[in-house]
Amino acid sequence: MMAGLEEITAGELLIDGQQVNDVPLDKRGLAMVFQTYALYPHMTDIFRFQDKIDSLGIYLQDQIAITNNLKFLLSGRFDIINQNSSFNGVESQQQDQAFTPRLGVVYQPLEPLSLYASFSQSFTPNSATTVDGELLSPERGTQFDGRLTANLAAYNLSKRNIAVADPNNTDFSIAVGEQRSRGIELDVIGEISPG
Numbered sequence: 579m580m581a582g583l584e585e586i587t588a589g590e591l592l593i594d595g596q597q598v599n600d601v602p603l604d605k606r607g608l609a610m611v612f613q614t615y616a617l618y619p620h621m622t623d624i625f626r627f628q629d630k631i632d633s634l635g636i637y638l639q640d641q642i643a644i645t646n647n648l649k650f651l652l653s654g655r656f657d658i659i660n661q662n663s664s665f666n667g668v669e670s671q672q673q674d675q676a677f678t679p680r681l682g683v684v685y686q687p688l689e690p691l692s693l694y695a696s697f698s699q700s701f702t703p704n705s706a707t708t709v710d711g712e713l714l715s716p717e718r719g720t721q722f723d724g725r726l727t728a729n730l731a732a733y734n735l736s737k738r739n740i741a742v743a744d745p746n747n748t749d750f751s752i753a754v755g756e757q758r759s760r761g762i763e764l765d766v767i768g769e770i771s772p773g
Contacts, residue, residue, distance in 0.1 A: 629705050656677050
């Protein structure tokens, strides 16, 4: 028995001192919020969520060695999603598709030195809903990455439609416009000589 959200098979279930064994599940004043079980005795009904996502993804990748020291990575993914969501009787449906490429090149002018650059995009369905019960648009991202030496990296990552808590109603979500992360990483790797 989990927080009074299942049928009772034995014993008694008391909520606020009253037995609710014969009370229908949707009349017990319980709610399940974001997979965390919670008890709200002041509520008269439960939230009813139902989400379904059907997806199909096709992915192809090839790594091509042009010479011993020059290699290319080419890949792409095509996704089709069909989402259906229901919140307290409000139906929301969303169909979307996206092609997300991934490209990379590695050049090794010397054995211990590799230069590379990459580009990729991402596509992820959002299962979060607005306070009106509408599904948020899928999250999309773009990333550029390049290493100038084996130890220095520059990156630029941006994402759109990221689900965050709605400041007016934290039980629901809104999509933020864009989130960006940029920077340079420097790694120094060495070995102390013996003696």
